[in-house]
Amino acid sequence: MAGQAVQRSGATGEKKLGVGVIGIGWVAGEHIKAYQQNPHCEVVALASSSRENAQAAAQRHGLPGARLYADWRELLRDPGVDVVSICSMNHLHAQQGIAAAEAGKHVLVEKPVAMSVEDLRTLRRAIEQAGVKSQGGFELHWSPYFQSVHSMIDAGFFGDLHYAECDYFSGNWEQWYAGYDWVKTKEKGGTALAAAGCHAIDAIRQFIRSEAVEVFAYAGNFTGVMEWDPTIVTLIRFANGAIGKVGCALEGNVKYTFNVRLHGSKGTLVNNRFRTTFLDPGLEGWAEFPTILPDTPEVTHHPFPGEIDDLVKAIRADGQALLDIREDAKTYEIMFAAEQSAREGRPVKLPL
């Protein structure tokens, strides 16, 4: 059923995948640009509750022929749409992702893919039953920095990792984020991890390369800028014995900072500095590697093309995207367990 629609021909005569984008705000522009850079895709439809908003985006991105829908369900009925990017507000993601899969569309769901365990399971079931390809919205994985760290882990720079920390710190949302009015609410934004911290959970899970077996978290709301607790610290025990900490602070005067610390039997990484006996057993000092650190929330800086190219490759080769729902769900299980732990004041075992 998936990807049946026959599309426009490219220069080589190849049929291009028709792309539809739902929710035309800040991040949607970067998804559109990334699809436009991929030679196998053509953005053919945009859905926004405001037609003027969709029209302005079509003009801005040079898409005069794009079909514009005020109702996202109509976009899902468009036979020319093969792939859907869901870039709407957090509380709509699961519902729209489920409907997209049921309509036979491949789907990229922005984070958070769901705001409850039940919705996560329903989304996963819908994607699996439809046999469509999926990708979660953790594009940082394709950043040059993350790729460098993965290469260092692969090469054995740190030996066996036994402790890791990843942090997502970013304050003053009320001053800079255009979506602040919806994201601050429990109904539409959800929680600190749903709004942002899930990026750091996904990072620690991917660097440790093991699944979480137990989680404990404390959370607090110290400034009242959000309805939900903007600060949460999560401790994780992994199946391979490693332990880790994810810090998430979205209030106060904090500059956006995404920290990565990895400690292993042969070395340590602190953001872009490392110490290792792998290169030289006698080496005592720190070495620094040139990279682009993930040090801004600005979406124009984020590596969406890598994430989208990976999904398109999976669709064309009938393979699995890196953050396919089965993989992505493991990160969200940690997120939901952390939120449950903070609410109940006790450790929570995984899988849920």
Ligand SMILES: NC(=O)c1ccc[n+]([C@@H]2O[C@H](COP(=O)([O-])OP(=O)(O)OC[C@H]3O[C@@H](n4cnc5c(N)ncnc54)[C@H](O)[C@@H]3O)[C@@H](O)[C@H]2O)c1
């Ligand atoms: N992966 C990432 O790095 C990343 C970065 C930014 C945002 N996101 C995710 O993308 C999604 C969209 O975020 P964004 O920053 O683009 O948000 P945004 O507010 O710019 O846009 C979201 C959409 O909601 C619409 N909208 C906003 N307020 C509305 C209202 N009151 N009523 C009806 N519609 C409304 C907007 O027109 C737009 O279509 C979020 O789920 C966010 O978590 C991910």
